[in-house]
Amino acid sequence: MKAFVHExxxxxxxxxxxxxxxxxxDAQVREGAVIGKDxxxxxxxxxDQGVRxxxxxxxxxxxxxxxxxxxxxxxxxxxxxxxxxxIRPRSRGDWKLIKTHxxxxxxxxxxxxxxxxxxxxxxxxxxxxxxxxxDVPEHGLVFGNPARLKGFVCACGENLxxxxxxxxxxxxxxxxxxxxxxxxxxxxxxxxSGVNG
Numbered sequence: 539m540k541a542f543v544h545e546x547x548x549x550x551x552x553x554x555x556x557x558x559x560x561x562x563x564d565a566q567v568r569e570g571a572v573i574g575k576d577x578x579x580x581x582x583x584x585x586d587q588g589v590r591x592x593x594x595x596x597x598x599x600x601x602x603x604x605x606x607x608x609x610x611x612x613x614x615x616x617x618x619x620x621x622x623x624x625i626r627p628r629s630r631g632d633w634k635l636i637k638t639h640x641x642x643x644x645x646x647x648x649x650x651x652x653x654x655x656x657x658x659x660x661x662x663x664x665x666x667x668x669x670x671x672x673d674v675p676e677h678g679l680v681f682g683n684p685a686r687l688k689g690f691v692c693a694c695g696e697n698l699x700x701x702x703x704x705x706x707x708x709x710x711x712x713x714x715x716x717x718x719x720x721x722x723x724x725x726x727x728x729x730x731s732g733v734n735g
Contacts, residue, residue, distance in 0.1 A: 539557055539558045540557060540558075541555040541556065541557060541558065541559045541560070541561065542559070542560045542561065543555070543561045544561060544562050544563050544564075544565070546563050546564050547561045547562065547563065547564060547565045547566070547567075547579075548565070548566045548567065549561060549566075549567045550566075550567060550568050550569040550571075551569060552569035552570050553567045553568065553569055553570060553571040553572070553573070554571075554572045554573065555567065555573045555577075556573055556574045556575030556576070556577065556593065557575050557576075558575050558576040558577075559573055559574070559575060559576060559577040559578070559579070560577070560578050560579065561573075561579045561583075562578075562579060562580055562581050562583075563581045563582070564581055564582045565579045565580070565581065565582060565583040565584070565585075566583075566584050566585070567579070567585045568584075568585060568586050568587040568588075568589075569587055570587045570588040571585045571586065571587065571588060571589045571590075571591070572589075572590050572591065573585065573591040573595075574591055574592045574593035574594070574595065574611065575593045575594075576593055576594045577591060577593065577594065577595045577596070577597065578595075578596045578597065579597045580597060580598045580599035580600070580601065580617065581599040581600065582599060582600045583597045583598070583599065583600065583601045583602075583603075584601070584602045584603065584604075585597075585603050586602075586603060586604045586605040586607075587605050588605055588606075589603050589604070589605060589606075589607050589608070589609075590608040590609065591603070591609045592609055592610045592611035592612070592613065592642070593611045593612070594611055594612050595609055595611065595612070595613045595614075595615070596613075596614045596615065597615050598615060598616045598617035598618070598619070598648070599617040599618070600617055600618050601615050601616075601617065601618065601619050601620070602619075602620045602621065603615070603621050604621050604622065604623045605623055605635060606623040606635045606636060606637045606638060606654065607621045607623065607637070607638045607639075607640070608637070608638075608639050608640070609640045610639075610640060610641050610642040610643075610644075610660075611642050611643075612642055612643045613640050613642070613643065613644050613645070613646070614644075614645040614646070615640075615646045616645070616646060616647050616648040616650075616666070617648050617649075618648055618649045619646045619647070619648065619649065619650045619651075619652070620650075620651055620652070621638055621652045621654070622638075622651070622652065622653055622654045623635055623636060623637075623638070623654045624636060624654065625653075625654065625655065636654040636655040637654070637655070638652060638654050638655065638656055638657075638658075639656075639657045639658070640657075640658045641657065641658060641659050641660040641661075641662075641676070642660045642661070643660055643661040643693055644658045644659065644660065644661065644662045644663070644664075644674075645662070645663045645664065645695070646658070646664045647663075647664050647665045647666035647667065647668060647681070648666045648667070649666055649667045650664050650665075650666065650667065650668045650669070650670060651668075651669045651670070652664075652670050653669065653670060653671045656670065656671070656672060656673050656674070657673050657674070658670070658673075658674045659673070659674050659675045659676035659677065659678055660676045660677070661676060661677050661691065661692070661693045662674045662675065662676060662677060662678040662679070662680070662691070663678075663679050663680075663691045663695065664680055664681065664685060665679070665680065665681025665682070665685075666681070667681075667683070668680060668681045668682055668683065668685040669682075669683040669684050669685060670684070670685045671684045671685070672684075672685075674687075675687070675690075675721070675722065675725040676721075677690045677691055677692070677693075677698060677710075677719055677721060678690060678691075678725065679691045679697070687725070687728045687729055688729070689729065690710055690719070690721055690726075692712035692714070692715060692717050692719065693717065694712060694714055694715045694717065696712050696713065696714040696715070697712075697713075698710035698711065698712055698719055698721070699711055699712075699713060700726075701718065703723070705723075706722065706723050706724070707720045707721060707722055707723055708720070708721045708722075708723055708726050
């Protein structure tokens with residue numbers, strides 16, 4: 539199945555959009571961007587030059603993904619989320635591109651701001667309206683301004699509960715799907731400390 543590009547959307551030359559991907563009303567994909575297969579770009583979504591998006595990624599309405607961001611497969615980015623790419627932006631003069639990476643299966647809630655230079659771990663979840671300033675561990679649940687580590691979630695989205703300890707890691711179990719996940723003890727100890735990474 540070919541990609542679908544709405545007549546009001548702009549997909550610039552030199553970009554690639556995978557088969558089965560849908561680019562909806564007024565979305566813009568800049569030159570050099572690569573979008574995988576079976577993705578969905580909502581109304582007014584913006585994908586900047588050179589951005590890499592994996593397969594089966596859902597990008598909500600009015601999401602802005604700026605140059606320097608890479609997104610792995612199966613990521614959900616809810617409406618109005620925005621990524622930054624410079625720590626000290628000014629309207630004039632030089633600027634320094636700082637990269638951000640979103641790992642497989644992560645969810646970024648509506649109206650979240652992702653400050654550049656961080657990694658958002660696989661299958662993590664960021665609550666709506668969060669300002670994320672530090673790395674988010676795999677399966678981490680963070681929210682707030684600044685976002686703080688509040689727990690851990692399964693790939694299915696349910697909370698994980700501590701099951702057992704082994705060395706430097708903890709086994710955590712999902713009560714819904716019974717999946718077991720290994721979490722770093724160092725990350726687990728950050729719960730309630732006000733530090734998210």
